[in-house]
Amino acid sequence: MKVTSAEFVISAVGPKQYPEDGLHEIALVGRSNVGKSSLLNKMMNRKGLARISSRPGKTQTLNYFRVNQMLYFVDFPGYGYAKVSKSIKEQWGKMIESYLKNRRELRFVIQLVDIRHAPSKDDIAMYDWCKQIGIPTVVVATKGDKIARGRWLQHMKVIRQSLQMRGDDSLIVFSSETGQGKDELWGEILRRLKAAGEGQEGSGVETTTPASTNQAE
Template identity: 95%
Template sequence: MKVTSSEFVISAVGPKQYPEDGLHEIALVGRSNVGKSSLLNKMMNRKGLARISSRPGKTQTLNYFRVNNMLYFVDFPGYGYAKVAKTIKEQWGKMIEGYLKNRKELRFVIQLVDIRHAPSKDDIAMYDWCKQIGIPTVVVATKGDKIARGRWLQHTKVIRQSLRLRGDDTIIIFSSETGQGKDELWGEILRRLRAGDSEAETDKAHGSHAPAQETPAPAMQKND
C-alpha cells in the first residue's frame, strides 16, 4: 500500500481519549525492545514518528497513529520488562484488557516476536488471551536481518509451535533495516480489513451480533 499520510494523534490513557471517528484500529503488542517503534516507522515511511526509547518499558499509554485517514495503528505498552513497577504493570493490564474486550473499532492484533528467540511465557500468554476472547492475530517475527535467510524456516517453526498458531493466524518475517516483510504485512492488513468489512455487512444484514466474552487478562511474568 502506498502511504500518503501518517501522523501521531494521541497518547491515550483511557476510553475517553480514544478517537471517535470510527476508523479501523489495529493493535500492536509485544515485548519491550522487540521493535514495535521501528516497525511502525518503516510501515508508515516516517523516520522517528514512533519514538524508539532507550529505556524499555517506557511507553505507558496507547499511542494512536493515523495512516492515510483510513486506519489507526495502536501501539501498546511493551510487556515483560522486569524493572517496570508492579503498580504500572497493573494499570497497563486494566487498560489493555478494557481496550481489547470492548473497543469495537479494533479489527485484529499484530503481535511482534523476536525471530532469534523462542516466544517467551509473556508472548504465549498474550497470544492465548487473544484467542480466548476471539481476536484475530498476525504474528510478525521481527529482526529478520539478524539471522541467515536459510534459518528463517527453522525459527518460524519454533514460533509457530510455541504459540500453537490457530486458524487463519499467520507469521510474517520482518526487518525494519531491509524492509523485508513490509509489503507482505500491508497486504495482510488490507486483506483482513476487507474481509472484516464483508463480514460486518453480512452480520448487519442478518441482525447477528457476537456475544461478549468474559475472559480475564493473562498474568504477565515479571521477568524475562
C-alpha cells in the same frame, strides 16, 4: 500500500481519549525492545514518528497513529520488562484488557516476537489471551536481518509450535532495516480490513502483495 499521510494522534490512557471517527484500529503488542517503534516507522515511511526509546518499558499509554485517513495503528506498552513497577503493570493490564474486550473499532492484533528466540512466557500468554477473547492475530517475527535467511523456516516453526498458532493467524518475517516483510504485512492488513467490511474502492491506496511466507513450516 502507498502511504500518503501518517501522523501521531494521541497518547490515550482510557476510552474517553480514544478517537471517535470510527476508523478501523489495529493493535500492536510485544515485549519491550522487540521493535514495535521501528516497525511502525518502516510501515508508515516516517523516520522517528514512533519514538524509539532507549529505556524499555517507557511507553505507558495507547499511542494512536493514523495512516492515510483510513486506519489507526495502536501501539501498546511493551510487556515483560522487569524494571517496570508492579503498580504500573497492573494499570497497563487493566487498560489493555478493557481495550481488547470492549473496543468496537479493533479489527485484529499484530503481535511482534523476536525471530532469534523462542516466544517467551509473556508472548505465549498474550497470544492465548487474544485467542480467549476471540481476536484474530497476525504474528510478526521481527529482526529477520539478524539471522541468515536459510534459517528462517526453522525459527518460524519454533514460533508456530511455541504459540500453538491456530486458525487463520498468519506469521510474517519482518526487518525494519531491510524492509523485508513490509509489503507482505501491508497486504495482510488490507486483506483483513477488506474482509471486515473495509472497501478499498475510492481509498486512493495502492497495494503490493508479494509471494507469502505465511504457510512456511
